[in-house]
Every structure is written in C-alpha cells, then in structure tokens.
Amino acid sequence: MKEIYVKWLINYLNDMIYLIEFDKKIKENELCFVPIKSDEIDLYQKYSKAYLDYFYIRNDINIDILNQDEKKYLEENNNKEYDDEIKKYIELTLDRVLFSRNMSGSRKLVLYGPPLQNYMAYNDSIVIGFRFDEYNNEKKLADKEWMDNYIQKMKYIDELFSKIKEIGRTKLNKDIFIIKYNEYTIN
Numbered sequence: 001m002k003e004i005y006v007k008w009l010i011n012y013l014n015d016m017i018y019l020i021e022f023d024k025k026i027k028e029n030e031l032c033f034v035p036i037k038s039d040e041i042d043l044y045q046k047y048s049k050a051y052l053d054y055f056y057i058r059n060d061i062n063i064d065i066l067n068q069d070e071k072k073y074l075e076e077n078n079n080k081e082y083d084d085e086i087k088k089y090i091e092l093t094l095d096r097v098l099f100s101r102n103m104s105g106s107r108k109l110v111l112y113g114p115p116l117q118n119y120m121a122y123n124d125s126i127v128i129g130f131r132f133d134e135y136n137n138e139k140k141l142a143d144k145e146w147m148d149n150y151i152q153k154m155k156y157i158d159e160l161f162s163k164i165k166e167i168g169r170t171k172l173n174k175d176i177f178i179i180k181y182n183e184y185t186i187n
Contacts, residue, residue: 001071004078005063005097006047011082012090013057017167017176019128022160023052026132031153034133040183044129058112058129058179062100066093099124113185121177126168130157131181 014020026033035053036045048056066074070093080086112127113119121127134153137146161178168176 001074001078002061002063003047004074005061006057007051008082008086008090009057009061009094010048010051012087012094013126013128015082015087016171017164019055019164020051022164023055026054026157026160029156031149031156032136032139033153034136034138036131036133041131042181045131054130054132055178056129056131058127059098060100062097065096065100095124098126112179113181119179119185121179122175125175125177126172128164128176128178129181130161130178134182 010019027035033054038049041049044058045056047061063071063074070089073089077086108123109120110123111120112129134150139149141149157180164178165176168174
C-alpha cells in the first residue's frame with residue numbers, strides 16, 4: 001500500500017510543484033547528471049525510483065496512521081490513475097502521513113542524514129531527497145574541466161531547488177526542504 005501512496009504523492013507533487021518535470025530537466029541537461037544505479041539506491045529512493053531519477057520523497061511515509069476508510073480507499077483504488085479524486089485524498093491525508101512526527105503540534109528540527117545542518121528539516125515540511133552520481137566522469141573530462149562542470153552542476157541545482165521551494169511555498173503553503181545526498185552521506 002505504501003508504494004501506491006508514494007505513486008499518488010509523486011503525482012500530486014508533480015501537479016503542484018512540477019517535480020517530475022524538474023527531474024526530466026535534470027536528466028536532459030547538457031551538464032550530464034548521471035542517475036544512481038538501481039543497486040545503489042537507498043530505501044527512500046526505492047519507492048520513488050519508478051517515477052523519478054534524481055528526486056525522492058524523504059519524509060517518513062506513515063500510512064499506518066490512516067483510518068480504516070482511508071486504507072480501504074487505498075486498497076480498492078490501487079490500480080486507479082491519478083485524478084482529482086485522488087488529489088483530494090492526498091490533500092486530506094498528506095499532513096498526517098508525512099508529518100506524523102509532528103503530532104504534538106510543536107515545530108522541531110528533524111535529522112535526515114549525518115549530524116550537519118544541511119541534513120535537517122522541520123517536522124512539518126515536505127522533505128525531498130536529491131541524489132545523482134556526482135563523482136562520475138562519464139564525459140572523460142580532465143581534472144580542471146571536471147571541476148568546472150561540477151561547479152556548474154551545483155549552481156544549476158541550487159537555482160532549481162530555489163524554484164521548487166518557492167513554488168511549494170506559493171502553491172502548497174508548506175516549506176519544502178531539498179536535501180542533496182551523495183554516496184558518503186546516504187548511509
């Protein structure tokens with residue numbers, strides 16, 4: 001059931017903040033963002049991999065918090081394509097499913113990786129992970145060229161992240177945190 005919820009959630013996020021479109025822009029970018037191989041993805045990426053190459057939902061998705069009717073709807077409609085009815089379902093359940101760590105109502109920082117500030121997000125925020133094979137040198141660039149390319153990639157994704165966050169604040173009225181992981185910070 002969790003896979004179904006994630007599928008609908010990704011479609012909802014695409015509907016609201018264009019997540020799939022931004023993912024495609026990265027894939028088509030001339031800077032050559034190489035996706036992580038399927039055998040190297042983490043648990044959170046696993047649920048999003050069928051729909052996204054770089055972004056993934058990093059919040060803990062707690063579908064156990066759904067009531068019986070909501071679980072039944074999820075089970076009975078598991079083959080249904082995303083539509084306005086599913087959009088309303090996600091809007092109704094999103095806060096409980098994603099922010100179950102915030103049941104007390106108090107806003108706190110939650111750690112989503114190594115104990116560093118850039119891996120923290122508030123417990124009432126949509127947290128999106130981002131990962132690509134950043135040390136890949138598929139283009140066989142010389143050291144200086146590779147470093148220039150890497151710097152351009154970091155600038156590009158920073159600009160993209162800012163756009164996504166702004167759209168999220170405007171359309172969802174929620175904070176969106178995008179955390180960039182690499183092979184050293186994922187575990």
